[in-house]
Amino acid sequence: MNSKPLNIVIATRESRLALWQAEHVQALLAARGHQVSLLGMTTLGDQILDRTLSKVGGKGLFVKELETALEDGRADIAVHSLKDVPMELPEGMLLACVMEREDARDAFVSPRHARLQDLPQGAVVGTSSLRRTVLLQALRPDLRIEPLRGNLDTRLRKLDEGQYEAIVLAAAGLKRLGLQERIRCEFDEAQMLPAAGQGALGIEVRAGRSDLIEALAPLVHQPTWLRVAAERAVSRAMGGSCSMPLAAHAVLKGEHLHIAAAWGDPEARTPLVRASQSGLATTLEQAEALGQAVATQLRERGAH
Incomplete structure (x- = not known):
């Protein structure tokens, strides 16, 4: 049964990747007859770039403002990278849809080296993820792991400026933005186990919005x-x-x-x-x- 056409406003961060994700959902919903617009927002996680996420409140910083827009009715749905979504959603919010996963693996990105094993002793590798830090330390205890914040383009620019010998990013984000040529290799999942939800998109709504849950059902994987x-x-x-x-x-x-x-x-x-x-x-x-x-x-x- 087709749900009746709705006017849907998507709350989204304004990074290039977040906009790609929101526009992807917008196109899928529009193809099913819904009127869909975007509400772009800058979150606290996008503003605080001088400290690691673990020190300033975690990945929830990327979703809080979007949830506020849902709560006060400025937006109907929020599209998130699922790995950024806190494990416990606020009262009155629910995960209405999980979409088909892109590549869940981590990507090794370096201008000069093809693989992690090729990095010289003591090379500087950039990541802000504690998960990636501990997995990299287990693979190469000699490396210097340095913090790396900012959106995807900022991270790649810092690498190109020579601040790091290599950086580790989610393969999914690079592929979604057509930047797969930057990937030197994907880590084997056994070597670098991905984060929970990595590569998958989740759509959050206010609880009780059965009209939206029905409209999103065809997007569920x-x-x-x-x-x-x-x-x-x-x-x-x-x-x-x-x-x-x-x-x-x-x-x-x-x-x-x-x-x-x-x-x-x-x-x-x-x-x-x-x-x-x-x-x-x-x-x-x-x-x-x-x-x-x-x-x-x-x-x-x-x-x-």
Whole structure:
């Protein structure tokens, strides 16, 4: 059944990648007969660029203003990179749609070196992610990991100016903006386990907007939703925020889901802790239960 045409306002950050994501959703909804416009906003996360996210309040800084626009009725839906969405949504908000995932892997980007292994001893690598920091330290303890903030174009400019030998970015963002030629290689998922929700888009609405939930239903990709539900459950059970050095990535084959997670100490005083679990996942509840089981294993092995 087609939902009746709606006038939909999308709240979005104004970075090039966020606008691409919002325009992508706008085009899909417009193709189904809806009138869709964008409300561009600058979030606190876009404004504070001199400190790492973990020190200024985490990735929720990228979604708070968008949620305020939903609450006060200026916007109907907000399109997010799911890895930026806090594990607990505010009262009265819900995740109405998870779309098909782009590449979930991390990308190695460097002007001079083809792979992480090729970097010289002590090379400077840029990332603001604690997850990437601990995984890079496990792969190459000799590297100097330095903070890297700003939108995608800013990060690439800092690399090109020579501030870093290499940087690590989400492959999905580079591919969505047509910048895949900047990717020297994608990290093997076993080497650099992605963040929960990486590469997937989520759409947030006010609870009770059944008209919007119905309009968004054709955009839902259930296999992706099952995978990210398991990943986000690990993070939620660990008290997850972007100030936690945690990776979680799920793979779905038929009705069988395999989820792997890793936790590391940013000071590198203890080795990486890994855990995994497999099982049937035909519902979000089953997927979340697998994620919770992995979090329990991590804690039993010393993650905190």
